[in-house]
Amino acid sequence: MSDHKANIIDGKAIAQTIRNEIASEVHYLSNKHGKVPGLAVVIVGNRKDSQSYVSMKRKACAEVGIKSFDIDLPEQVSEADLVAKVHELNANPDVHGILVQLPLPKHINEETVLTEISIEKDVDGFHPLNIGKLAMKGREPLFHPCTPKGCLELLSRSGITIKGKKVKGSWIKPGAAVIDVGTNAIDDPSKKSGYRLVGDVDFQEACKVAEWITPVPGGVGPMTVAMLLKNTLEVGQGLNTIDPSLAQRGPPRIGTKKANLDPVVDHIIKEFNFQVVDNISPVNGAPNCGPIVADDTDRIQFALNLEFLEAEFFLNGALGHGLDSIEPSYAQGGPPPIGATKANLDPLVRQIFEEFGYQEVGHLRAIITRVGGIPRPLLDLSPQNFAKIFDEAAGFKLSPPFDPYLNTLNYLLATYVIPYVGLVGYVGTIPNLSKKSSLSLVASLLGVEAGQDAVIRTLLYERAEEKVLPYDITVAQFTGYISRLRNNLAMCGIKDEGIIVPLYLGAENLMDSNILSANTDSVSYARTPPEILRIVYGTGNEHVPGGFYPHGGGGNIARSFLKKA
Template identity: 75%
Template sequence: MAPIAFFTALIFMLSLKLSLVTGSAAYCGPIEATDRDRIQFALNLEFLEAEFFLYGALGRGLDSIAPSFAQGGPPPIGGEKANLDPLVGRIIEEFGYQEVGHLRAIITTVGGIRRPQLDISAQTFAEIFDAAVGYKLSPPFDPYLDTVHYLLASYVIPYVGLVGYVGTIPDLYNATSKSLVASLLGVEAGQDAVIRALLYEVANTPVLPYDMTVADFTNHISELRNKLGGCGIKDEGLIVPLFLGAENRTDSNILSANPNSLSYARTPPEILRIVYGTGSEYKPGGIYPRGGGGNIAKRFLAKT
């Protein structure tokens, strides 16, 4: 492991431990909900992924392909076509279509929800990346600028849905519900793995014009998600100290997993704290300026 990468990972872990201490008051236990409500909660992430991938690849979103799925919800704010290389452009386009399929599968199985207001503008992602690194980047981070910037922004999204599905399956009662979520999880995990592998290939490459590498950014983003989630280490960047690598034998971390190489799990409140960017399931913000949709997200909004 290169010395710079080692010290980056070490600093990441030290600052992460501090952030977890300061955020330890968050509730990390289970919540009561029906299968239907738990699966519909996932639509919040599925809508986000569909819009971000479709806009990034095609310059247009869900309303151009399956407008009825939105159930009258407002179109997203600020989506743009990203400046992607041909390979990644094809991958992201496929991901976008996959998300349309996920929406259809959920809607036809348990029913849909109104698409929440999403803000996928460059400004919103700039604020996320500023929060991750701890200061204002200059120029502001632009997810649509090029392939690396877009992949780093994509690193922010599918993993949250993945750990949400892992956390959901044990609490489902119905076999049909479990089968659906397991199938969704398989593809979400694949998307996250592809994004992380593409980023790992350039992990030590500087992200111009910033004085940070791709791996540095992933560590900062993972640290932010752990801090916002408030329930321990459930997220790791692309390069880690050996004691966090698989079997303590590698510093590569292409797949984020626990000491037994099992996926981490998150609850709906944890996910809301992260995607709102506020550290509170009661306080909307960031990509969801008006909060999430469905009964679970609205339950917390009602208490604000």
């Protein structure tokens, strides 16, 4: 037993990874909206431990690009003056998160002060309503307190599960994971500050028994700060903090059933999670998120636009040639795609997408033989078009420009852009079909489209934390950016999610993996033809073509919107 040495859980390293992720998101917000999240840290007096943590928090804000509002008040400040300062910060639109460093002097009632913080800015998770919901079964706080949230993140990112495991008794058992949340300042003349921080656990002795352990400092502390930044970022990404005027444009339907929230908190949650783009100008005010009037034939033929797109991208990427070399009659005289070329794929991925390409040829045949076809619309599958899409998703110009045909990973990310739109289109079509034969056809097509999308997302999830070279952006981040862009363009709430999501968007609020994107009941999202056109045109406007369809889509539905431009 004496030779045993615990594995050190490096809170500094894990926190730095999270800070890098946050910095990327803040950079996106800054480039896209010209705003960054703001965190106000209020400290009263000069306690050594409080000063230490406040300094860490302010430094961390600067590192990730979050604006720091530093409020330093004297020990003798009155409770009324402190509350007045909190009210001032509540009213400041540039402040998205407020933290009052505890403990407060004895003459100030902490609960009174914490209650006065706007709940939507309570990024420390100490508002009585947040604490109360945390303690209630079946309820979900708006924010989880940063220290326990950081502890769980430490365990999760270290691959340690706590389900079904308990450390019984007052002593550490062999093989236990020890997360030391204690912080104690003890005198140390050798330190420049005159003190050093230690935890509640005898670190040297615990290392001889535990399998995993966090040091103090360098364990939970950095994670507490990282979670504070993460909570602040989530507020900064919310609807009203970016552009309140967009709140009328489309009601998001997120979180109510999943968290069983009361109406007030439900409204706040919706605002936090509905992403907006402030450069989109929908025609005639609010976007059309409801059903359209069309017969079965027009609805199914509308899907040919996406089937042509997928067929050409998959076939050209895998084989170097497309529909004109395989079934030219299906194109009905439509122009060949722009810029499609063979991708530099590894053998496995090449075989997968060759199969997918031939499946799309089958889909075209199934639709054409049952309801008739349409001329293939002009498709832009050039590297330049994909580069523009990825720039828009990232929020800044990538250098060098993104090339979907460069390698396997780039091609997989490019395929993430396309098939899912067709999948949710079929889901949205089925309830509006009247004929049994139409329902049978679309359901059968949907089954294969869903399978293709699942394979693509699985291949990407396997490489989720890999950096996409030469960009300092991970695969998971890119999928999140692309999904966010599609939600923004469609303007009808969240119907698209990356391969890793916050727990409140994961399956039963228990998973952050998101290999199959679905709503709170794990049911597929649905989109209407106008939503789809806004996305694939890249304009956020079903009347204005662009993106993959420079001249617009084909068929009666797509052409009808162009006539109204």
